[in-house]
Amino acid sequence: xxASKLVALAIALLPGLANSGPKKLTLLFTGDxxxxxxxxG
Amino acid sequence: MVLDAGNxxxxxxxxxxxxxxxxxxxxLRTMGELNTAGMAVGHLDLxxxxxxxxxxxxxxxxxxxxxxxxxxRGKLWFSPSRQLSVAGARVALIGISPLEEGVGFASKPPVQxxxxxxxxxxGRADVVLVxxxxxxxxxxxxxxxxxxxVDLILQSHEARGAGLAQHYGESFLVPTGDRGRQLGRxxxxxxxxxxxxxxxxxxxxxQLLNLLDVQIAEARKRxxxxxxxxxxxxxxxxxxxxxxxxxxxxxxxxxxxxxxxxLKLDYLTLxxxxxxxxxxxxxxxxxxxxxxxx
Numbered sequence: 001x002x003a004s005k006l007v008a009l010a011i012a013l014l015p016g017l018a019n020s021g022p023k024k025l026t027l028l029f030t031g032d033x034x035x036x037x038x039x040x041g
Numbered sequence: 042m043v044l045d046a047g048n049x050x051x052x053x054x055x056x057x058x059x060x061x062x063x064x065x066x067x068x069l070r071t072m073g074e075l076n077t078a079g080m081a082v083g084h085l086d087l088x089x090x091x092x093x094x095x096x097x098x099x100x101x102x103x104x105x106x107x108x109x110x111x112x113x114r115g116k117l118w119f120s121p122s123r124q125l126s127v128a129g130a131r132v133a134l135i136g137i138s139p140l141e142e143g144v145g146f147a148s149k150p151p152v153q154x155x156x157x158x159x160x161x162x163x164g165r166a167d168v169v170l171v172x173x174x175x176x177x178x179x180x181x182x183x184x185x186x187x188x189x190x191v192d193l194i195l196q197s198h199e200a201r202g203a204g205l206a207q208h209y210g211e212s213f214l215v216p217t218g219d220r221g222r223q224l225g226r227x228x229x230x231x232x233x234x235x236x237x238x239x240x241x242x243x244x245x246x247x248q249l250l251n252l253l254d255v256q257i258a259e260a261r262k263r264x265x266x267x268x269x270x271x272x273x274x275x276x277x278x279x280x281x282x283x284x285x286x287x288x289x290x291x292x293x294x295x296x297x298x299x300x301x302x303x304l305k306l307d308y309l310t311l312x313x314x315x316x317x318x319x320x321x322x323x324x325x326x327x328x329x330x331x332x333x334x335x
Contacts, residue, residue, distance in 0.1 A: 004317035004318045004319075004321040004322040004325060005311040005315045005316070005317055005318075006071075006075075006221060006224060006311060007071060007074070007075060007318040007321050008315060008316050008317055008318040009224055009309060009311065009315045010043060010075050010224065023128065023129050023130050023167070023230065023231040023232070024128060024228075024229070024230050024231070025042065025127045025128045025130050025132070025168075025228075025229050025231075026042070026226060026227070026228050026229070027042050027043075027044055027170075027225075027226070027227040027228075027229065028042070028043045028044070028224055028225065028226055029043070029044040029045065029046060029195055029215075029217055029218075029224075029225040029226075029227065030044075030045050030046070030049070030217060030218055030221060030224060030225065031045060031046030031047060031048065031049075031174075031195060031196070031197030031216075031217025031218055031219075031225075032046070032047075032048045032049075032083075032197040032198070032199075032200040032201075032217060032218065032219045032220065033045070033048065033049040033050075033068070033219075033220060033221045034048060034049075034051075034052055034053060034085055034200060034219070034220050035049075035050055035051045035052035035061065035064055035065065035068070035085065036052075036220045036221045037064055037067060037068060037221075037325050037328065037329055038325055038329055
C-alpha cells in the first residue's frame with residue numbers, strides 16, 4: 001500500500017464530497033492491498 | 042465514503058510474526074484515520090486470527106464486516122452489515138469472507154450469506170453494496186443470483202487489479218485494484234430507483250451517435266454530387282447509416298429511463314503526481330525503512 005500517498009489523496013478528495021448535491025455520492029475504495037505500506041512496482 | 046474490499050493487512054505467505062502484526066496495525070489505524078466506513082474480512086486479514094483482528098479493528102475504529110465468518114459455536118465474529126446515510130442516500134454495506142477454516146473460525150457459504158443479508162436490507166436502502174473478499178467466481182455467482190437485491194459488488198481476493206465495471210443481471214461487479222497501487226473511485230448519481238447505467242457506456246453511445254451523424258452528413262453530400270449511375274449505391278449507404286443511427290438512438294433512450302441510477306468508475310494511480318502525507322511517511326519509514334523511498 002502506498003499508504004502515505006493514499007492518505008494524502010483521500011484527504012484531498014474528501015472535502016469535495018460535502019459539496020455534492022443530494023443523491024450524488026462518491027465512493028473511494030481499495031482492495032487486495034496485501035499488507036503493502038511502501039512504494040511497490 | 043471510503044471503503045475497503047478486504048485482504049488489506051498481511052502479505053501472502055507471511056504468517057504471524059511481530060513485524061507483520063505491527064504493519065497490519067499501522068494499516069488499520071490509517072484506515073481508521075481516513076474514516077473508512079467498512080472493510081470486508083478477507084483471507085489475508087486473518088493471519089493473526091479473528092480475535093486479534095477484532096481487537097485491533099475496535100482500537101482503530103474500523104468497522105469490519107463479514108456475514109459468514111463464524112466461531113466454533115456458529116456465532117458471527119463480525120457485524121454482517123451496516124447502514125448509513127451519505128449525501129441523502131441510504132447505503133447498506135455488507136461484507137463477506139471466503140469459504141475457509143482456520144484456528145478459531147470457519148465460514149459459511151458466502152453467496153447465500155450475502156443474499157440473505159441483502160434481501161433484508163433492500164427495502165431500506167437506495168444502494169446495497171457488497172464488499173466481497175471472495176474469489177471472483179463467487180462474486181460473479183452473487184451478481185447472477187442477486188436479482189435486484191444487490192447493486193454493487195466490490196471484489197478482492199486474487200489481486201485482479203483495476204478494470205471495468207461488469208454488468209451482470211441488475212448488479213455491477215467492480216475490481217478493487219491491487220497492492221495499493223491505485224485508489225478506486227465510483228461516482229454515483231441516484232435519480233430514482235431505476236436500473237443502473239454505466240456512464241462510460243452511455244458516453245460511448247453518445248460518441249458513436251456523433252460519428253454516425255458525421256457519416257450521414259457526408260453521405261448526403263456525396264449523394265447530391267454523385268453521378269446518376271452511382272446514386273443508388275450512395276443512397277443505400279446513407280440508408281444503412283440512418284438505420285444504424287435510429288436503432289442506436291432508440292437503444293440509448295431505452296437504457297436511460299428518467300429514474301435511472303448512474304455510476305462512473307475510474308482509478309487514481311498512486312504515482313509521483315500525488316504528494317505523500319508526511320506524518321504517515323515517517324511512520325512507514327520507522328516500520329519499514331526500505332518502503333519509505335520516493
